[in-house]
Amino acid sequence: MREQIRQLILQAIPEAKNINFDISYPDPKFGDYSTNAALLLRQDAKAIVEQLDKSMFESVSVAGPGFINFRIKDELLVRGVKGVRGVKGGRILLEYFQPNIAKPLHVGHLRTAIIGDCLKRMLLYLGHHVESDTHMGDWGTQFGYLILAYKKFGEVNDKLYAELNADESQKEAAKQEFVKLEQGDKENRKIWQNLVDQSMKEFLKINDLMDILPFDHHWPESFYENKMPEIVERLKVKKLLKSSQGAQIVDLEDVAVEGHPLGRAPLLEDAPPPRGLGVAIIIKSDGGTTYLLRDLATFIFGKEQGFTQHLYVVDNRQALHYRQLFEILKLMGVMGGKGVKGEHISYGFISFKGEALSTRKGNMVLAKDVIAQTEEKVAKIIEEKNSDLKEKPKVIKAVTKAALKYFDLKHNRHSDIEFDWDEVLDFEGDSGPYLQYAYARLSSILKKSQISNLKSQINSKVQMSGTERELLFKSSILPEIVEDAVKNYLPNVLANYLYNLATLINKFYHESPVLAEVDEAKRNFRLALVSRAKDTLGKGLDLLGIRALEEM
């Protein structure tokens, strides 16, 4: 509908195509949609309204400094939304969930998986071609440490790893073990393979543990091992590589950075010159390869596979890494222009009482602990509120996932999150279980109504209350909201919308009795509205990766 309104405005005032006007959702008392086109064009809003084809609107009005407000005819809302038609566009490679082998999962790993999974679901919903990749950290100097630990102690665990890490004299030995691994040393290979196999099995539990869609690809770092030499060659041919302190680097110190950082307004005439991006190490002085080289290989491999866009869901501490990566790819002529696009979808990291979570500081919140604690709390609440519930274990798991996932998804991904047990374990108000609860109650009403085939029964002639009208409208704009969310890859746009929808649902069935309504037309209208709201909320929850429950 929003797109239709945009077309109508363009018909009425063709010059509007030169400006970037908004169509937004105003306060319901003004209308369903609102545009600032007249303000931007400095034209008389009333004159524009005259020109407009008003056939789909109940009313079009001018208010405030010159907003044009539209109220859609009820009978159009009653028809419901058409499914989203396939949007073409290129193939997207979406990379998220990059745990490191032989290290436990913590809440930070959960965050990339949850955000990445939600983005994938939304992109698929809008008809994009998207494939996901885990890109596990199974290669690198790290493994020198692990292999050395294994050789010394016969096993790898956190304590031994930390001990080794702290011991300066062992550092060189550990690095050598990785160099040997890269050179194909048989024993090291075997140890490495064992570690990877074990961890892989462990990590893939995430799919079930957090209801993450299956990954389309498992292209871990080691996958690119044999693809790196070619990249080094290409860098040499382009004369990008040079020696520095024994290492092979790409010097980005003097590279002018295009535009202003983060795509803000272009630099002003008298602004300071853009700074370089520092030094990018491709091969270390000991001959070992780096993460950056592997990422170059990853991107180029993706391009060869036919992907036209590569998205990385990685926390914002790696912003410089990705800027370096993209800059080198541009210098190589692989990215930019008509080539493949790349984007770092960064997110804030989780802090705990003001301190970043870190293994070193010993304040790491492990995934398994947070899941266990949440499950415990959920089980307790179910015991209190609904102790004869069927399939309790299943519901407990679903509610737990909802609480944890929604906590991650409701925040703007750029923000750092303060991990607060009280808030995570609070299932009232703006929380995952609140949304599930709203859904369960709608289900319950429909179940008791014993009326089937409700969908065609919304009758637009029934007098609606303000809340009912609002709910009907809000239930019909999910596709537009998902578009907005995907535009900047912000899951919280969808999460916030669903929270508002759930709030409206609660308000509605508090104000309007459904089954107890004596007027049959009204009762049927309300039942149909319940059905519509339930479908929308259910679909929205599915897009967040949260399970909608009939009972809880």
Place this chain on the structure above:
RNA sequence: GUCCCCGUAGCUCAGCGGAUAGAGCGCAUCCCUCCGGAGGAUGAGGCCAGAGGUUCAAAUCCUCUCGGGGACGCCA
């Protein structure tokens, strides 16, 4: 030192060029003869860190200052 992110209610956060700045938690008061109270209603609580600018319009864009966090050649 350079670069990046962030300063919005007591706390945790939405809002990121538009109409009176919102929510949850916490606090105060109210609502179960009524479809599930994981709910609803009402209220108190804000110089949107500060100062300049751009604009018809700034919490939102630009510049600077002050605070907090992060990243900056052999980790990934």
